[in-house]
Amino acid sequence: MTKVSRSARLFEVIQLLRNAKGPVLAREIAEALEISIRTVYRDIASLQAMQTPIIGEPGVGYVMREGYDLPPINFDVEEAESISVGLSLIARTGDPSLWRAARRASRKLHEAAPGTRQLLTSAWGVENVTKVNLSELRKAIRDERKMNIEYCDVEQQRTERTIWPLVLIYYVDAVLLMAWCELRTDVRHFRLDRVKKANLLSDTFLGQSDALIEQWEVEQKHNVVPMREL
Known part of the structure; x- marks a missing residue:
């Protein structure tokens, strides 16, 4: 070690x-x-x-005691997000020592940029082609802004939905968005390669992300799909 x-x-x-x-x-x-x-x-x-x-x-x-702060790390938002995802991918190397070091680095990064907690990866790789502007989507997650999407499911059925984007998950064959769906009144997972249109709305859901994410994390503990969160 x-x-x-x-x-x-x-x-x-x-x-x-x-x-x-x-x-x-x-x-x-x-x-x-x-x-x-x-x-x-x-x-x-x-x-x-x-x-x-x-x-x-x-x-x-x-x-x-409350109120104790550490010096900030000077990364802009997208720099912090890119580092967070990169550190997650180290889990795929199979090197336990390197993974422990990545987790330590990630905890330091999360202190400076708390929003990076909302970017996850699986342990097996990322390949995906999507028409969705991921930079815009990540900003919507940070700003807690609603989106309107046109979604095509596995049976090729198209629906228009208003969603609250919460967490991005990078898998081997797709990028998934976990969001609250107003149509289904529940949390849903959307493959971004099946999102045909996506538009930011002026409406927000300020202050509601944390509770929804915590509820989702509890449910994911029993998920058979291996996922690692930094």
Whole structure:
């Protein structure tokens, strides 16, 4: 296993605590970062000595006080998105050490550009031809703007739908869009090569993405299609 530098490991500890919804045990940090519990205790003590606002103690768990920020990474939106997808694709190399390093890098990237959480890849490759403007679609996801699409299903039936674009998933033979469909009043997956027309609307669904994505993620845990999220 490739050894992670101490500074990178301290960053990871901070990230885990900042993203946690409650106290995190030293054992949980050790398992997540693949280090010993004794190392976790040393790292927490070092961070506290550097005035990092971590409170807690062994056996109880640790919490990061709200309002602690890290310096931003200077990527523009599309640069961050391209790096996020590229890091995801490293999973296909079969190199566990490289994949762990990619996950660490991705967590740092997500801190600077939270919207990259909404770009996923499968573990087996990406090939797709679509008439949809992917840059425009990704912006619609970030801005929580509705879209009107004309969709042709596997039986060649065409329907016009108003959708709320939520997540892009890059598979080996297609790019899928997960979206809330107003026609079906439910989450649906759309192959972009079957989208014949797509237009941005002025209507938005501001503030509703996170809850829909979380619900979808829970449902996907039982999906037989292997997917990896950074």
